Amino acid sequence: MxxxxxxxxxxxxxxxxxxxxxxxxxxxxxxxxxxxxxxxxxxxxPLAKTFAAGQSRDKTVLSATSLLGPLPDSQPASNPSQVIAEMSEGDDRHDCQDAAPMCFQMASVYTRSEARGRGLAKRLVKVAMDDAVKQAQERGRALSLSFVVYATNTAAIAFYESCGFVASAEGPTDSFNPLKNSTSGELNMFFRAAS
Structure with a gap:
């Protein structure tokens, strides 16, 4: 350590x-x-906001996710730390008032095994998405909201699709984050609001 x-x-x-x-x-x-x-x-x-679902009686956390943003752009989606480092070097594109969309990335949703199947994760994703939508609307900007999953994690892909995310047309890509599983490609998924 x-x-x-x-x-x-x-x-x-x-x-x-x-x-x-x-x-x-x-x-x-x-x-x-x-x-x-x-x-x-x-x-x-200001770039990370964490959302957690907890038990009412003792506040035991059952499920959580984080919303990162606004970010300078939707890439590199698999390495928010790089984006944050770029922004700390004086790049203020993340809050410009032009026509570019406001970019956010959700970090993994994790739910305790004993709490799965109750809809907690889906409600948590909805609350985080609503927060990103609100921030973009307050600034009169479009929204780009992404999630990155391992391309082999079909359960996660199906879950995020059920939350309104669609897979990027480019398909799986290699992760350039050395701490991630290098044997599995990553799939960028983007939120598509219902029309």
């Missing part, structure tokens, strides 16, 4: 891994920091 450390340093850079140690670090240390940062400067991270 330690990406950079020194015996004499008073700090170190941590990579939050997906194992138990990383999860504990996230919950015990990073999450309180992130909440403090958002309370002090909510505009500091």
């Amino acid at each position: 330690v990406a950079d450390s020194s015996d004499t340093a008073e700090w170190r850079i941590e990579t939050v891994s997906a194992d138990e140690e990383g999860c504990l670090f996230y919950l015990d240390h990073y999450k309180p920091f992130r909440l403090m940062a958002l309370q002090q400067d909510p505009d500091g991270c």
Whole structure:
């Protein structure tokens, strides 16, 4: 988990891994920091909005997704971190007032296995889509909303199609994100509003 450390340093850079140690670090240390940062400067991270469906009685999260945007354009859809880095370098195309559509990308919808089949994920996607539509309408702009799935994940593709997304005409593409599964192509899916 330690990406950079020194015996004499008073700090170190941590990579939050997906194992138990990383999860504990996230919950015990990073999450309180992130909440403090958002309370002090909510505009500091405007590109990601997380939506979660939770149980009413104890707030146990059952399903969640994130909406990233507005982004500079609909590509590269598989690497929002690159888009965010480009924007931090002074590229303000993401909020220009021209005729270009406002671009958003939804990050994976995850639902606990015991909560599947109840329609939570579909309602969560709808709330996130409505948020993106509202932001675009408030600025008088068209909307480009995308999702990226592994081309072999037929269940996910069918789910997103049922939510109003259609597969890109270009078909599956290679991911340039080294952290993703390189053996499976990715499929860009775009939201199409009912006419």
